[in-house]
Amino acid sequence: MVLYSRTRFDAAFAALSDATRRGVLEQLGRADASITDLADKFHMTLTGMKKHVGVLEQAGLVTTAKVGRVRTCRLGLHRLDEEAAWIERYRQLWDARFDELDKVVEELKRKEKVDGRKKRE
Incomplete structure (x- = not known):
């Protein structure tokens, strides 16, 4: 296994180790969602959800795009x-x-x- 793969594996498994992040991936598998929508669905603060989305984004599992004041999340390219x-x-x-x-x-x-x-x- 190449070194960069280990780093990516570590990031992916670390991201998947949290139940909320797994839930976010399941939710995004059904439809794209804003961070606000995700925070409401998981009964979290915006700050807490932003942290979770950030971990998923660093692992390549989620991408975000900001349009105006809304940051929308979708499943990333990492499969x-x-x-x-x-x-x-x-x-x-x-x-x-x-x-x-x-x-x-x-x-x-x-x-x-x-x-x-x-x-x-």
């Missing part, structure tokens, strides 16, 4: 494809590990049954 692929690689790794663990557990259960039968005989 999280690389982050999703990274997560998928680890999901596959863990799935394989859990499959192996399942095999060990089943083998232990089988041996336990066999040993239990031998003791009764």
Whole structure:
């Protein structure tokens, strides 16, 4: 992985770590919205919402445009494809590990049954 990707990954995952920011992304997935509308929807102050939008904007997940006194937010160009692929690689790794663990557990259960039968005989 290239160094700039790590920085972008860190920014994206940090942005996604907050429930409000994830909610903002969901909202913007339905329609563009002003910071004021977002603040009202999430019952926050304008200052608080501006901070959240700023984090999303730095990660490339949101873009803003100011027209007059209204700053409108929309989903950014960063689509999280690389982050999703990274997560998928680890999901596959863990799935394989859990499959192996399942095999060990089943083998232990089988041996336990066999040993239990031998003791009764």
